[in-house]
Amino acid sequence: MIPAVIYARYSTDMQSASSVEDQIRLCAERAAREGMAVSQHYADHGISGASLMRPGIQQLLQDAMAGKFQVVFAEALDRISRDQEDVAAVFKRLNFAGVQIITLSEGAISELHIGLKGTMNALFLKDLSDKTRRGLRGRVEAGKSGGGNSYGYDVVRKVNAAGEPERGDRKINEDQADIIRRVFNEYAAGTSPRVIAKTLNAEHVPGPTGKTWGPSTIHGNKDRGTGILNNELYIGRLVWNRLRYIKAPETGKRLSRLNPADQWIVQDVPHLRIIDDDLWQKVKARQDATSLGKHDKSKAAGFWDRRRPRFLLSGLIKCGCCGSTFVKISQHHFGCASARNKGTCENKRTIRRDVLESSVLNALQHRLMDDKLLAVFCEEYTRHLNALRMAESGNRAKDEARLQKVIRELDRMIDAICDGVPAERVKDRMIALEAERAEIEKRLEAEPKEEKPLLHPSMGERYRQGVMRLREALADQDAPHEAVEILRGLIDRIVLHPSSEEESGFVMDIEGDLAGILSLCQTSKKAAGLSPDDLMQMKLVAGVGFEPTTFRL
Template sequence: MKIALYARYSSDNQRDASIEDQLRLCRLHAEKQGWTVVDSYTDRAISGASLLRPGIQELINDAMRGKFAVVLAEALDRLSRDQEDIAGLFKRMAFAGVRIVTLSEGDVTHLHVGLKGTMNALFLKDLADKTRRGLRGRVANGKSGGGLCFGYDVVKQFAANLEPIRGDRTINEAEAAVVRRIFADYLAGKSSRTIAFELNREGVPGPQSAEWGPSTIHGNPKRGVGILNNELYVGRLVWNRLRYLKDPDTGRRVSRLNPESEWVVQEVPELRIVDQEMWDAVKARQQTLAYEPSAPGENKLNDRRRPRYLFAGLVKCGCCGSGYTMISKDLLGCATARNKGTCNNRLNIRRDALEASVLRGLHTHLMEPELFKEFCQEFTREVNRLRIERGADIEAQRLELERTERELDKAIQAILDGVPGAKLKDKIGALEARKAELVDLLANAEEPPPLLHPNMAEIYHQRVATLYQSLQSEDERAEAAQVCRSLVDRVTLAPDGEELAIILRGDLAAILRFAAGKKSPDFLSEAGALDVLLSQASVVAGIGFEPMTFRL
């Protein structure tokens, strides 16, 4: 009996020894049962409230491949504490023919999944309630109930019983000076982007030693996040403003704003960094710059929203890799260079000039008939060769099956003619085994799709011409623009002296789909041929042609 072991612990405060203890107990149990352990899977310091864990995901994948017949764990809650997840895991293991056995529950059944799943979920809820109760008591005593804010240090001290006293904070004077500077600069009329740019240029470390960004400074006033909105800077500790839920699809925590009546507010004047007059002035300036809907369902920002341009989201800086964004009505610039000042690429480009250059490049370079024709010819030859080989393999297996059946018939006839069966036993056994193998291979073999049309490049060129004409038409431009965006994988703008060089990279798979005129043509499944041709593209298509990349 081949089995797999699984172990997990959920908190950073626990030790790796917990994993080893769980595995040791499971191995002892396996030895008593005479089972063979083929692999073990672990998740360290990861909550059991989600299946989005690398260890459990690897275990599920191996179970589906039939690597083992039993999963052994210390208890059901090691696999998952979520009702939905444990039921789904049990269903997947049952489908794969894999039993779940734990040291606590024994052989896990539907009854265990229902009862223990509910108990584990209630345990998580009870643990969360107790944790919140403890934090609320800590906040009532003027101590922090959350993480460490910029501008403060953790006070490490111990009680008489040597237990750590948690939640005490003290002002970090160096960081407090940065906080006061940010408030003063904002009142002086500087934007959060300008403040972030200056701090990064001077090498001032931000929260958690990261770079400063505009959102780090202005944050969200309603949620109380951001340097300008942290009420702890005026000696007011606010707890329970936000609650956090775990997204069941991604496993990530998502914040939700609680009603103000549920907030817990405690005055801590010893932690004040900014005086009240400066705080009130900042709030007043924020209010004047805020956009509030004048009527239900109305948003003034809708009138200020710029139309999405043709290659939005695809244009990247060649120096730092960040996006090129609209910095004015007509100009595109590097977002990192403007917002953080950590990129030296200060060259801008007009949006209409960029679009015209890229469209011209698509028409005259990426879609150049001669270049693409040469590539298509080589691609067609390689894919057709693989399909012919695959078809030949299937035909060879069919012929071998026919020969095997004839050999079996001859052996049976020999026994009927009086030849002792003992002499033919091994031969018949080998023929039967080979016949079963061939029947299985042919039953699961897929017939190769039809060969590619040798004139694919010409068909592609006709479709390109039609697309380019549609882009010039106002009525058809929107739909044609979506097709055009799908052909472009990335547009990189790299400084070249005083100008920007435009490097266009195409999506090869999308281009080949476009050439075939299908959403998912069969030839794109020829992964081997595609990889080979991608690695040889510069040789196949001639000098100056990199894999679907052009410098305009």
């Protein structure tokens, strides 16, 4: 029997977890009628179809490339994705892997479905977005919330005379309102957001998210209206459409953009006022003075007023006690951000930047690629790569066999026409076979026939030489940026654990990207013959990357 799998998804617009089970049941019935054996189910619960950043669909694509099945069943094409570009990408990858998509709504999916349904789904998302915004605007102009809630308020739940829920009403939470007034008064009196946050955390006051307070939670961004000190709802002004959100095409993450002021919708809601005008103006005056001090070139700017340069390991260093990022706390030292800004971590130790960078570079160059462990990896990788090649060869063999069968059937039809069979009787079948023939031939031409080279036996030494060249490049002031980016690409994160044996020392774990290491081992693209897809497959084989390298500082 042909191996098949099922993909199901329900999104937040459906609000029904049972939808996944319903989709799987219907698809399983269809697969049984087709005489196919369903080996696995893939599902994404409560995730929008506007992005491919979903664990279920990503695992399906990975297993498809490994040759684990030949058919994917789904309720409809929009269950796989509503984005036209993403639908085309999934179809292309599955088609390359020799996997067919069959949906209950459209049947066997072809290029025609991808173009037509993809466009329809994209238009559906756009129309849904426009209708949602129209509804939210009407609610805001009526003085109600346009979605979400702010710290200091509770959601009011009630129903109208028809028994339908009325949404958008809020009321003041007096306990949280007292905290807001306290934050405003302390800031106006000269207390920094960092000290305010540490004090609130020491008193175990829950933050707006129910977790700890941070300085950015308080000061936010004045232009964007974020942060406790910038929320105009606290003075009875409801501002909507200040920001718009778009999704990054590569990551699917939502990014905010500031709208022009003439597009903002502002309504007075005096019953939601928490802060009086005098206190609000004092806070704004201090914010303006602080901002002016940072940008006044005539004044001697201190360390915290300067634009900090990007260091070699910035953003990669994590605290082994709480998991927070290590940040620059002075000109030469890194320290735990939570310990310094929130007071929620006991790890008060610091480390010099030059000591940390030198230690990491030495570890990468001399302690990472152990010859014995490297030999084990090369053996395992070669075995896995050969398995993938066998799967690819199997798919190619199926295509070649099918191509010969199509050619023989076309020849028989031509012979039948020559023997007197009316051409109209076989015309449609011949057109379909010719189209299938062209598709198979195109697929065979696109598949590489030559075998890719295996890992070079001296990969460990090449890696060490590559790191040495990068260290030399870092010392070159003319072109350090490229070297920094390459070296940072080898490291996922660096975890610093306080050493129990030394009062000021650390135990450091380095976790990295195996694909980056393998690419660094290449002497040239031509010699290595490894494409970006190959490197990605290597990373999938190794999971998150190489195992942590641990040593003491």
